[in-house]
Amino acid sequence: MFNKFVNSIWLLVVLTTAAHAQLPDFTEMVKNNGDAVVNISTTQKAPDMQSADSDQQPMPQDVPPELEDFFRHFFQGPGRGYVPRETNSLGSGFVLSKDGYILTNHHVVNNASEIVVKLKDRRELVAKLIGSDESTDVALLKVEAKELPVVQIGAPEQLQVGEWVLAIGTPFGFEQSVTAGIVSAKGRSLPDGNYVPFIQTDVAINPGNSGGPLFNMQGKVVGINSQIYSRSGGYMGLSFAIPIDVAMNVAEQIKTKGKVSRGWLGVQIQDVTRQLAESFGMDRPHGALVAKVIPGGPAEKAGIQIGDIIVDFDGHIIETSGELPPIVGMTPVDEKANIKIIRQGDKEELTVKVGLLPAQAAAQINTDALPETAVDRLGLAVADLNDEQRQQLQVEKNGVLVQKVGKGIALDAGIQPGDVILRVQNTPIRDAADFNKIVAKLPVGKSIAMLIQRNGSPVFLAFKIDK
Known part of the structure; x- marks a missing residue:
């Protein structure tokens, strides 16, 4: 009995030791890299919403002369116009070079009147903003110093999902806080980060960690x-x-050119859903579906058409639409790239010369004042567009405006009043009469693709007519 007990204890020790041996030890990594991680505090001057000349509280009566300035400061502000006030924010960053270049987030230093970098050795240095890029949320700072500790740059493309990673930062102002976790996913596309294939982790990150480094093992x-x-x-x-x-690509452009230039294809894209894949004759949903081709852009010059599905960009396989913008954005302007597309079920290859990303805007229109028209079998009422509406909605030709969406197929597909229907099953819609004829002939039980434009952005929707 005693021997059994001893053997059980020995086995438990062995299993515990083995399990412990598999867990990573981050102590040396923190010792070697913690000195290069900095705390960033900023001061922003923002106008108060109350004017010093109107809607003010009156000063108290019988204020002694020696206290007038004191009370005036609180009741009337220091001068005319808006009363300035200061707000503070905290973030993190890390040192790239021994002479003081520091990387952080754009949102950490945005609109800052003063940026102070605090090192682990308690030194506080005023930083100069070299430049920042809102689209990627990257900012480059510079402090006047020598022989600063620096980080080593790794290769994120070699990261594996499930791999251990570690963060050092200043959450809620707690400096040099260390948290660890694993890579949850790669290449994540977020609504406000079209040009960033984010690394998703389960590392504990909180306000103040922004701008801090994520380390591999x-x-x-x-x-x-x-x-x-x-x-x-x-x-x-x-x-x-x-x-x-x-981030390093953005920082290098900021450092050498003072601005960030991005590659541009000249298309608007979306994901391919199961129903859309069926309507385009694909065996499975994948790739980036071209919903709009910008006139005169690189894609139009290369021969890309609405309804094409981009499945490969210069050797990069495109599984989802969110994977394409970061790849195109990081491609140097005027460089040629090979593109593989699926067009009406057939595979083709094209060559495009990448352009420079321009600024774009969207437009909306009010449909309340439009005349009533009959509702079709989809539950839609549509109207022709006049020249003024086309200019406002950025629709050069073709298309009909959705006036009303009743209960039925169109509503279930997500069509809304104010949408402009441009194509049905790859057939351009010339006017309302043309649309009604095409809709009347749509087959039953088959996935149908409809191209609409909403708030200036095109999108494909899919639906089926049951009867």
Whole structure:
């Protein structure tokens, strides 16, 4: 009995030791890299919403002369116009070079009147903003110093899902806080990050961690901690980091050119759903579906058409539409790239010369004053567009305006009043009469693709007519 007990204890010790041996030890990594991680505090001057000349509280009566200035400051403000006030924010960053270049997030230093970098050795240095890029949320700072500790840059493309990673930062002002987790996913596309294939982790990130480094197990920076998904404002297990190669590309452009230039294809794209894949004759949903081709853009010059599905861009396989913009954006302007597309079920290859990304705007229109028209078998009422509406909605030719959406197929598909229907099953819609004829002939029980434009952006929707 005693021998059995001893054997059980021995087995438990062995299993515990084996389990412990499999867990990573981050102590050396923190010792080697913690000195290069900095705390960033900023001061922003913002106007108060109350003017010093109107809607003010009156000064108290019988104020002694020696206290007038004191009371005037609180009741009337220091001068005319808006009363300035200061707000402070905290973030993190890390040192790229010994002479003081520091990387952080754009949102950490945006609109800052003063930026102070605090090192681990307690030194505080005023930083100069060299430049920042809102689209990627990357900012480059510079402090006057020599022989600063620096981080090593890693290769985020070599990261594996499930791999251990570590973050160092200043959550809620707690400096040099260390948290660890694993890579949850790669290449995540977020609504406000079209040009960033985010690294998703379950590393605990909170306000103040923004701009701090994400390390791999070799102690090299693979990302900049940037965002969290949260319903409470705090950490909920979903953290997102900007891949360091994207950030370094932006930082180098800021440093050498003073601005960031992005590659541009000249298309608007969307994901391919199961129903859309069926309507386009594909065996499975994949690729980036071209919903709009910008006139005169690189894609139009290369021969890309609405309804084409981009499945490969210069050797990069495109599974979802969110994978394409970061790849195109990082492609040098005027460089040629090979594109593989699926067009009406057939595979084709094209060559495109990547252009420079321009600014774009969207437009809306009010449908309340439009005349009533009959509702078709989809539950839609549509009207022709006049020249003024076309200019306002950025619709050059073809298309009909959706006036009303009743209960039925169109409503279930997500069509809304104010949408412009451009195509049905790859057939351009010339006017309302043309649309009604095409809709009347649509087959039953087959997936149909409809191209609409909403708020200036085109999107394909799919539906089936049951009877």
